[in-house]
Amino acid sequence: MSVFGIGPAGEHLVRFAVVAGDKGHVCSKNGCGAVMGAKRLKAVAVTRGRHTVAVYDKDRLREKAKALLQDAKEAKNGQLYKWGTGGSFSIHALAGSLPVRNYTTNLFPDHEKLNAAYIRAHFEHRDKACWACGLVHTKYMKVTEGPYTGYEGEEPEYECMAAWGPVIGNTDPGALVMLTDVTDRLGLDVNEAGWVIGWAMECYAKDLLTRQDLDGVELGWGNVEAVKTLLEKISRREGVGNLLAEG
Numbered sequence: 001m002s003v004f005g006i007g008p009a010g011e012h013l014v015r016f017a018v019v020a021g022d023k024g025h026v027c028s029k030n031g032c033g034a035v036m037g038a039k040r041l042k043a044v045a046v047t048r049g050r051h052t053v054a055v056y057d058k059d060r061l062r063e064k065a066k067a068l069l070q071d072a073k074e075a076k077n078g079q080l081y082k083w084g085t086g087g088s089f090s091i092h093a094l095a096g097s098l099p100v101r102n103y104t105t106n107l108f109p110d111h112e113k114l115n116a117a118y119i120r121a122h123f124e125h126r127d128k129a130c131w132a133c134g135l136v137h138t139k140y141m142k143v144t145e146g147p148y149t150g151y152e153g154e155e156p157e158y159e160c161m162a163a164w165g166p167v168i169g170n171t172d173p174g175a176l177v178m179l180t181d182v183t184d185r186l187g188l189d190v191n192e193a194g195w196v197i198g199w200a201m202e203c204y205a206k207d208l209l210t211r212q213d214l215d216g217v218e219l220g221w222g223n224v225e226a227v228k229t230l231l232e233k234i235s236r237r238e239g240v241g242n243l244l245a246e247g
Contacts, residue, residue, distance in 0.1 A: 008187060009234070090112060113173060151178050204220070
């Protein structure tokens with residue numbers, strides 16, 4: 001059975017709510033989760049059918065599929081096949097195109113501790129392939145060091161690494177896995193969630209938002225537990241979360 005649902009963010013019509021399912025696949029843009037929530041549609045579940053789709057030329061389809069897979073494996077010197085989208089994280093850091101502390105700087109010297117090569121070398125992981133896909137660029141991770149040791153979740157994609165790393169001033173790779181998992185489970189788009197909280201953090205650093213404005217949350221750069229609290233507030237439109245849920 002395949003199940004896609006909206007989570008609390010979609011139920012509370014958060015502007016950047018997503019539709020998520022099958023342990024990590026996300027329809028993430030344009031608030032599609034809020035659209036389902038507005039229709040009071042919690043989830044869609046589909047069971048495997050008994051009928052097959054007719055194929056005119058199975059041998060040629062297999063031939064072309066193998067060629068496409070080989071091309072994907074070799075693209076960009078095999079970077080995606082070897083490291084997934086997280087393989088480009090340090091490339092962006094060295095090029096100065098990584099978003100850091102809500103774009104107030106482009107310097108992030110800790111990038112090597114957050115990239116895919118480091119995470120896969122230090123955390124336990126196993127393949128988590130999309131259905132019928134031979135590329136297998138996604139992994140399921142278990143954090144093995146730092147304060148989130150033992151936490152399990154999907155390997156962060158590049159956008160997750162950027163949002164929950166440099167954008168919020170975090171340098172702990174275990175926190176990347178934790179915040180990525182929390183974002184998916186709440187039904188939030190990781191891009192918009194990262195931008196909103198990065199903006200709020202800069203406002204807090206410049207005394208434009210106070211701790212009282214943020215319901216007592218201490219939103220200093222790199223405070224991942226504060227970020228987790230805000231994500232939960234946003235997903236249910238609680239307190240300041242009602243403001244931030246507008247994006």
